[in-house]
Amino acid sequence: MSIQRIQKKLQKLYRNLRPMRQPYRRRFRMRLGKWLLRHQSDIVFEKCYWMGYRALKNPLDAWIYQEIIHEVQTDIIIEIGSAEGGGTLYLANLLDLVGKGKVISIDIDRSKYHVKHDRIVTITGDSASPEVVEKAAGLCKDKTVLVLHDGEHSKEQVTKDLHAYSGFVSINSYLIVEDGIIDLFKPKDCLGGRKDGPLIAVEQFLKDNTNFIVDDERERYIMTYNPKGYLKRIK
């Protein structure tokens, strides 16, 4: 065998043996669950912003939202729970790109919310109260509506909200229920809830409601905060 051929073979062998560099080695050996816990404890509340406003979102879920909004061509997004408004502004900016629509931002507490955008309409109050539901209903008439629940995460409140708002969702559009992940982890894991939360509420809701199916294709990035949380209205 010629020297050149031996050199080529050795090069190929070295490429196949190429060791993973530190610190990437540790990074890529991390289990998915650990990534989620790290995201929750170190990133989501401290270092997650949309255009300078804090957004309590998993970016992989946010990517799925743009996909759904583009597909559904929503006129109205009802966002239940806006906090500081980064997520609300994100939704409004997506509608800017689509070229139509409004975000109805519902929150009981506006003390930290400072976002302003022509596409955002705010309603302040308890999401499940008849006055708030009625105001939202008035803005949804004959519109293509998507509902995104990120309000209070107890099973009881989510259940009330699902019953109050699911009827607004248009056929082929979505009822997105955030943060069911808290029902999958233990409370000591910093991501787990102490009481039943959104995932349990969704599972019960689906038992009596055949208008919605879980679209698990929207969970394809695996790292979702919304297990069984992408509910597509089919009838």
Ligand SMILES: C[S@@+](CC[C@H](N)C(=O)[O-])C[C@H]1O[C@@H](n2cnc3c(N)ncnc32)[C@H](O)[C@@H]1O
């Ligand atoms: C998880 S934060 C929302 C985060 C926000 N969607 C984002 O992406 O940054 C939950 C919000 O729900 C609001 N909330 C809690 N209980 C509520 C209720 N009964 N009605 C309306 N909003 C409520 C809280 O004030 C808080 O701002």
